[in-house]
Amino acid sequence: MDAAILITIVLYMLSTAGYLAYFFLQRSRLQQAGLALLVAGFLSHTAAIAIGFAHKGHIPVSNLPETLSFAGWAVAGAFLVLHYRYNLKILGVYAAPVVALVMAIVPLLPKTPAETPAVFKSFWLVAHVTAIFIGEAAFALAAGAGLLYLLQDNAIKTKRSRFFFKRLPSLDLLDSTGYACIVVGFSLLTLGLITGLVYAKSFWGRFWSWDPKEVWSAISWLYYAVLLHGRLTTGWRGRRSAILAIVGFGVLLFTFLGVNFFMEGHHKEFTK
Secondary structure, eight states, rough: OOOHHHHEEEEEHHHHHHHHHHHHHOOHHHHHHHHHHHHHHHHHHHHHHHHHHHHSSOSSSSSSHHHHHHHHHHHHHHHHHHHHHHHHHGGHHHHHHHHHHHHHGGGOOOOOHHHHHHHHOOOOHHHHHHHHHHHHHHHHHHHHHEEEEEEEEHHHHHHOSHHHHHHOOOOOHHHHHHEEEEEEHHHHHHHHHHHHHHHHHHHHHHHOOOHHHHHHHHHHHHHHHHHHHHHHHOOOOOOHOOOOOOOOHHHHHIIIIIHHSSOOTTGGOOOO
């Protein structure tokens, strides 16, 4: 295992411990420690990706471990931006464990060398991959905000437990944060699909080939388009929006991983 990746995993795990301790003990210093460790892990992760880029000459997403690592990096970066934008400290209780879990899986997967590395040496592919992954990271955080919303909503309605009520922010803040994540995620997913079409035309000679990954990416885009349309026109907010954000992330996970495992297509060779 690369030293930078090992250091990154350790830092993310320590960050997770800090955030979980903060969640139960409600000590601000524990949250600050968790955040500092996450920032350190993200910087180490960025260095590892940069080293991989410099060594291979292309964006390091040529196999499943590299792809998962890039996904974890995107989630960590998106969370940090969201944290400083909305100061939603508690979301780290969701983001840090997710990133730590993803990175803990990476070393356990076999590294299969890419058979066609030339396909990665394209500006359009770099733009496509970066936009898609950061967009999906935003959707992952939207799902996290949705999960916290449901926990807080249930605590308020049942009035049985003060545990979550005292530890989670207001429903309005969770709802607005989730909405912001979906808007950002949808914008980047749109940009990622457009750059992907341009890349497909330049490399395969056609914009669209009905590849399973393309089809499910389009389904994911349509799902979030309907979600945003429903929120803007018919008031899909609160509990309904939270549930839809969680379901949408499930669709994305299938698009990201399930399609590669259960369906054949030219995208599969990139994530073996």
